[in-house]
Amino acid sequence: MAENILEVRNLKKYFKTARGMLHAVDDVSFSIEKGHTLGVVGESGCGKTTTGRCILRLVEPTSGEIRFEGKDIMKLNRTELKEIRKDMQIIFQDPFSSLDPRYTINQTLSETLRINKIVTGKKAIEDRVLELMETVGLAERLINTYPHELDGGRRQRIGIARALAMEPKFIVCDEPVSALDVSIQAQILNLLEDLQEKLGLSYIFITHDLAVVNHFSDEIAVMYLGQIVEKAPTEELFDNPVHPYTRALLSAIPIPEVIEERPQILLKGEISSPIEPKDECRFAKRCMFACDKCREKNPALSEISPGHFVACARVGEV
Amino acid sequence: MKKDTEIRKDDIALELKNLRVKFVLERETVEAVNGIDITLKRGHTLGLAGETGAGKTTTALSLLRLVPHPGKVECDSLKVDGKDVLKMTSKELEKFRGSDLAMIFQDPMTSLNPVFTVGQQIADTIMLHNPTTKEDAMKQAEKMLELVGIPAVRAVEYPHQFSGGMKQRVVIAIALACNPGVLIADEPTTALDVTIQAQVLALMKKLRDERGMSMIMITHDLGIIADVCDEVAIMYAGRIVEYGTLKDVFNHTKHPYTEGLFNSLPNIRNRSERLKPIPGLMPDPSNLPKGCAFAPRCRYATEACRTARPADRMVSDTHMVACTAYDDPDFRIDRPEKD
Amino acid sequence: MSKKNETPELLVSRKYVRQSQIRIILHNLRKNKGAMIGLAIITLLVLVSCFADVLFDYDTEIAGLNISEKLIRPCKEHLFGTDDLGRDIFKRVLYGARYSLGVGFAATMIGMAIGVVFGAIAGYYCGLAEDIIMRLNDILSAVPSILMGIVIVSALGASTFNLMLAIGITSVPQFVRITRAAVLSVRNQEYVEALKATGMSEARIIAFHIIPNCMSPIIVQITLRIASAIIATSSLSFLGLGVPVPAPEWGSMLNLGRSYVRTASYLTIFPGIAILITVLAFNLLGDGLRDALDPKLRK
Numbered sequence: 001m002a003e004n005i006l007e008v009r010n011l012k013k014y015f016k017t018a019r020g021m022l023h024a025v026d027d028v029s030f031s032i033e034k035g036h037t038l039g040v041v042g043e044s045g046c047g048k049t050t051t052g053r054c055i056l057r058l059v060e061p062t063s064g065e066i067r068f069e070g071k072d073i074m075k076l077n078r079t080e081l082k083e084i085r086k087d088m089q090i091i092f093q094d095p096f097s098s099l100d101p102r103y104t105i106n107q108t109l110s111e112t113l114r115i116n117k118i119v120t121g122k123k124a125i126e127d128r129v130l131e132l133m134e135t136v137g138l139a140e141r142l143i144n145t146y147p148h149e150l151d152g153g154r155r156q157r158i159g160i161a162r163a164l165a166m167e168p169k170f171i172v173c174d175e176p177v178s179a180l181d182v183s184i185q186a187q188i189l190n191l192l193e194d195l196q197e198k199l200g201l202s203y204i205f206i207t208h209d210l211a212v213v214n215h216f217s218d219e220i221a222v223m224y225l226g227q228i229v230e231k232a233p234t235e236e237l238f239d240n241p242v243h244p245y246t247r248a249l250l251s252a253i254p255i256p257e258v259i260e261e262r263p264q265i266l267l268k269g270e271i272s273s274p275i276e277p278k279d280e281c282r283f284a285k286r287c288m289f290a291c292d293k294c295r296e297k298n299p300a301l302s303e304i305s306p307g308h309f310v311a312c313a314r315v316g317e318v
Numbered sequence: 319m320k321k322d323t324e325i326r327k328d329d330i331a332l333e334l335k336n337l338r339v340k341f342v343l344e345r346e347t348v349e350a351v352n353g354i355d356i357t358l359k360r361g362h363t364l365g366l367a368g369e370t371g372a373g374k375t376t377t378a379l380s381l382l383r384l385v386p387h388p389g390k391v392e393c394d395s396l397k398v399d400g401k402d403v404l405k406m407t408s409k410e411l412e413k414f415r416g417s418d419l420a421m422i423f424q425d426p427m428t429s430l431n432p433v434f435t436v437g438q439q440i441a442d443t444i445m446l447h448n449p450t451t452k453e454d455a456m457k458q459a460e461k462m463l464e465l466v467g468i469p470a471v472r473a474v475e476y477p478h479q480f481s482g483g484m485k486q487r488v489v490i491a492i493a494l495a496c497n498p499g500v501l502i503a504d505e506p507t508t509a510l511d512v513t514i515q516a517q518v519l520a521l522m523k524k525l526r527d528e529r530g531m532s533m534i535m536i537t538h539d540l541g542i543i544a545d546v547c548d549e550v551a552i553m554y555a556g557r558i559v560e561y562g563t564l565k566d567v568f569n570h571t572k573h574p575y576t577e578g579l580f581n582s583l584p585n586i587r588n589r590s591e592r593l594k595p596i597p598g599l600m601p602d603p604s605n606l607p608k609g610c611a612f613a614p615r616c617r618y619a620t621e622a623c624r625t626a627r628p629a630d631r632m633v634s635d636t637h638m639v640a641c642t643a644y645d646d647p648d649f650r651i652d653r654p655e656k657d
Numbered sequence: 658m659s660k661k662n663e664t665p666e667l668l669v670s671r672k673y674v675r676q677s678q679i680r681i682i683l684h685n686l687r688k689n690k691g692a693m694i695g696l697a698i699i700t701l702l703v704l705v706s707c708f709a710d711v712l713f714d715y716d717t718e719i720a721g722l723n724i725s726e727k728l729i730r731p732c733k734e735h736l737f738g739t740d741d742l743g744r745d746i747f748k749r750v751l752y753g754a755r756y757s758l759g760v761g762f763a764a765t766m767i768g769m770a771i772g773v774v775f776g777a778i779a780g781y782y783c784g785l786a787e788d789i790i791m792r793l794n795d796i797l798s799a800v801p802s803i804l805m806g807i808v809i810v811s812a813l814g815a816s817t818f819n820l821m822l823a824i825g826i827t828s829v830p831q832f833v834r835i836t837r838a839a840v841l842s843v844r845n846q847e848y849v850e851a852l853k854a855t856g857m858s859e860a861r862i863i864a865f866h867i868i869p870n871c872m873s874p875i876i877v878q879i880t881l882r883i884a885s886a887i888i889a890t891s892s893l894s895f896l897g898l899g900v901p902v903p904a905p906e907w908g909s910m911l912n913l914g915r916s917y918v919r920t921a922s923y924l925t926i927f928p929g930i931a932i933l934i935t936v937l938a939f940n941l942l943g944d945g946l947r948d949a950l951d952p953k954l955r956k
Binding site for chain 1: 369370482483484513519538539540569579580582583585589592593594595596599
């Protein structure tokens with residue numbers, strides 16, 4: 001097996017709220033091979049974004065172990081963390097709020113380069129800025145434009161360029177295309193794909209769009225209420241979904257084709273509250289197969305075939 | 319459109335001819351909609367698809383005569399259920415909105431008033447259009463809630479006590495409260511999660527079929543179009559570039575832009591296939607190119623495309639495409655036809 | 658020419674000149690008539706204040722006694738008339754602009770410097786620091802500002818500097834509150850997180866990315882606060898706690914003319930009008946700036 005660039009074990013992040021502990025991320029474990037992409041799918045409030053932020057320690061995890069190239073990130077002090085963040089970067093969902101409106105492309109990128117002493121010297125910095133812009137497909141003439149003068153796709157390219165400025169090995173992509181139009185979305189997805197190939201990057205790709213994650217990832221983890229309910233290589237997950245939630249999710253994707261009759265699994269109800277969840281299967285309330293067994297204990301992930309993990313009490317029965 | 323002649327006049331729920339909308343600003347004029355014809359048959363659903371800035375929402379607002387200042391709307395004819403909307407006084411318009419033509423907006427979070435209970439909000443709409451007592455209207459409101467799958471007891475709750483999907487159901491209940499003949503839904507599920515989206519779409523389809531309502535579904539998601547629509551209009555830069563039945567547009571695609579949209583979408587059945595995005599960006603609506611607005615991004619574009627605006631061309635009884643390239647009888651786009 | 662040595666790449670950023678933010682704001686401001694009038698008046702007053710010593714001789718014309726010419730009604734020679742000590746009121750009103758503007762501006766700057774620092778800390782670091790700062794701020798703003806000014810000036814003695822300090826401190830709570838609110842909205846923007854991810858220190862993020870993005874409300878607040886600081890200066894001077902006599906501060910001129918209100922009302926009318934116009938000018942400019950700086954109204 002190839003080397004893992006990132007290993008996350010028993011990651012937990014609880015937030016204090018007025019009504020009790022909110023279990024945003026609850027005992028999540030996964031690993032990513034070098035040069036591969038893990039897709040994290042789930043609906044709003046399932047903890048996928050918090051997971052991404054925890055890996056970079058932009059949000060302090062409550063407990064757990066995050067190993068990046070073997071080093072435990074949780075144990076690093078400030079300077080060590082600063083050093084390791086050069087290798088780990090993040091791309092945000094909203095290309096409008098992820099850039100400082102008062103900084104031009106040039107200022108945004110050169111500041112990053114200068115502060116982290118990635119290149120030194122005025123000329124070298126400017127050369128590198130232009131090189132980065134070319135890498136992400138931004139025209140040279142845009143160097144002194146402000147974010148508000150650009151469209152969403154171009155802004156997202158600046159965000160990618162800023163992440164690449166640090167010369168990272170690993171990037172957390174937090175819904176990088178969901179705010180963009182389809183034709184622009186495809187441009188950005190292709191760019192991310194090319195960069196992965198060229199620079200050997202590893203990604204965590206967080207999204208709610210299954211069609212995108214199917215296209216983009218080597219392995220997919222489906223999250224529900226702070227926990228991974230199913231994890232498998234992409235093809236396996238799409239061909240052979242086991243968890244009832246995954247099945248409902250897959251059947252809910254709108255497919256842009258003329259199909260006469262399509263069997264759909266319509267879920268009842270909506271995601272319940274992640275505050276102080278009971279020890280039972282968190283999906284049980286919406287699950288059509290739920291039985292007493294599901295309400296007794298929160299099922300753990302178990303391997304049903306090589307690389308395919310499911311957390312469901314009734315695996316094999318339904 | 320030619321097909322109109324074959325249909326009896328009262329079968330048409332909504333007819334719009336040559337709609338143009340301009341926003342005259344201090345330094346520039348934004349041409350949001352540039353000549354749109356829509357014919358919606360009773361009981362049918364038309365999908366209006368396109369990207370941000372294509373003019374979808376402006377078109378919808380024009381149908382309700384709600385285009386905000388400084389928009390200037392010009393239109394040859396607009397008839398809903400045989401009524402001439404252009405000749406209505408503002409009093410008649412108020413009555414017309416909601417009872418003949420209702421609209422659902424994109425964001426359920428902001429389209430409900432936070433200080434009234436959802437029951438009151440539905441009842442208000444009912445009382446606005448029907449002379450009933452408050453108690454009666456409240457009872458009807460509860461029925462409407464049950465219709466959209468919310469227990470009637472929740473009528474006394476406030477919007478913040480509902481989740482996003484539930485709020486959108488309430489919005490649907492308000493829109494349907496007065497039994498409109500035509501419903502316009504502007505991206506009704508964009509703010510919702512996929513599983514909730516599936517629920518809401520299923521609900522809308524069910525209500526449409528039960529009530530024989532006509533619907534205009536505005537969305538950027540071609541998957542939703544395939545799911546709920548009978549006819550499709552693909553919009554680009556304020557024009558309809560391709561118009562036809564679902565099969566016409568999806569299986570016998572003619573316009574290069576429509577092809578580009580399909581190629582940009584990840585194929586769920588073939589994941590290794592590389593995406594083929596449309597190069598470039600949507601043109602600036604205050605500075606549209608002289609010829610075909612899509613020509614600068616189109617790989618089939620010729621000199622003729624850049625000089626003259628393409629005419630609407632009927633390729634079959636139901637299928638319209640606005641593309642100059644079809645002047646050449648042998649012209650085909652790369653996307654294969656399906657049955 | 659040094660340009661010869663530069664490589665073409667280095668010229669790139671200069672070739673595509675960026676649009677100056679100040680120019681955009683000025684363009685928006687120019688459309689607002691009220692703000693332009695306010696700006697014109699303020700410019701005039703600033704010029705008069707700067708050149709007051711060149712225009713008038715302080716010892717003879719402004720502060721000097723000339724009993725033979727006392728209490729002359731407004732006429733050609735004395736546009737606004739003269740006071741009970743025979744001093745020309747027109748000259749004194751013009752000269753007095755430097756006190757009102759000077760104290761108003763300096764006091765607001767003191768208030769802003771303190772307020773922005775604490776407001777930014779309170780907004781960025783939630784928790785204990787925020788609680789302490791905001792509660793102290795509440796206490797400070799619960800004391801009526803004029804009372805606060807009187808207390809500070811009485812304790813430290815009446816002098817121009819103490820006056821500035823007193824008025825400055827009373828304007829701190831406003832700045833703290835406004836800065837904190839602005840910082841709160843900016844700190845949750847994703848770009849702050851992105852900068853953290855690129856290893857930038859928090860001090861640098863606050864100083865170079867958060868505060869500059871909070872400047873709009875602060876600038877507006879400055880113009881509005883100057884207006885109220887001018888009123889406060891005049892009020893305290895009126896009470897004899899401001900700029901010491903015989904300086905022609907507008908408030909103390911009002912006080913001097915008080916006993917002649919019935920017989921020689923021009924002693925109080927003209928300084929009063931001066932205060933009114935100056936405060937109005939700053940308020941007009943403040944309202945105009947608020948619109949010009951609002952990104953939602955741009956384009």
